[in-house]
Amino acid sequence: MADKDDTDRDDNRISAAAASRFARMALAGIAREFPNKPGDVLLSPRDAMRPRKSHPAFYGCFDWHSAVHGHWMLAYLLKNQPDLRDARTIRRKLGVNLTRDNLRGECAYFARPEAGSFERPYGWAWLLKLALELATADDPQLRQWSQYLQPLAAIIVERYLEFLPRAGYPVRTGLHNNTAFGLGFAFDYAQATRHTRLQAAIIAAARACFLKDADYPATLEPSGSDFLSPAFTEAHLMRRVLQPAAFRRWFGKFLPHLGAGRPRNLLVPVRVSDRADPQLVHLDGLNLSRAWCMRSVASALPAADPARAVLLRSAAAHAKAGLAHVESGNYGGEHWLASFAVLLLSEPV
DSSP: OOOTTSBOTTTOOBOHHHHHHHHHHHHHHHTOOOSOOOOOOOSSGGGOOOHHHHOSSSOOSSSHHHHHHHHHHHHHHHHHOTTOTTHHHHHHHHHHHSOHHHHHHHHHHHTSGGGTTTTTTHHHHHHHHHHHHHHTOOOHHHHHHHHHHHHHHHHHHHHHHHHGGGOOSOOOOSSTTOHHHHHHHHHHHHHHHTOHHHHHHHHHHHHHHHTTOOSOOGGGOOOTTOSSOHHHHHHHHHHHHSOHHHHHHHHHHHSTTGGGTOSGGGTSOOOOSOTTSTTTTHHHHHHHHHHHHHHHHHHTSOTTOHHHHHHHHHHHHHHHHHHTTSOOSOHHHHTTHHHHHHHHHTSOO
């Protein structure tokens, strides 16, 4: 359970107690090989390998993308709270996984022809999120891991550049293949690293996919296993790629009744009926990711815009609902929800 001191109310900093609890959840996962849900395409019997051999760095946490964002969360906590009481353990366990040889092994996996769409776009996005976290650190050890990770990040960048011109239609879902989510972290990486080709490709794709969206059918959300809101994930992306005035005009057309509190289903936290079910527990993540996106979108709206106040109230309710259930005792949620909690708490209020 979350406690009332998960953040400092002045700067949204994650409390030391919460950071330690979240860190321990990730530490328990990144070295846990089983249970595991591989995403491999097998062309012959020899391709059937245990996860640690296929993915020597990111074999834990049930699946590849969860392992990657578990590493991101630990790197984020280490960078932002270097005096955390778990810092030594975090350094040791990240150091075991993020070696030059292990990351070369990850590159070798991506070089397989049948791995061309592996983890597209969700895992790709999280890999670039991790790469950016390490690349912007002052800590010498994190910068060393950044160097080891860079060849894999370069592969992911090239995958985006190859794929985006062919991606004629967006995927509007609350699950891993959501197009807007996949573009968002990649855009952050491109912007921070000044990768102008990637940045331009993402802006072009986002505009082609989403710029004409108006009166979005948000009454259809959520679906029963969503951990992302298609509406708010899209809005969060467009806040990044459009100029502020253009975004405000776009958002006013996209969800035109939000300032009046409609649609209500988009603004009320979702209920989770069974946290032992690995699909239903996705809805805890939806509460967290909705709150994260709402805070971001609200920050781009004028203080007098009624939609801003609606978003901030709803974000607070969603954050409370989501943070209360990060720790449930069920691995189906615990292997990934702490990352979403830290993602939320890292977003300025």
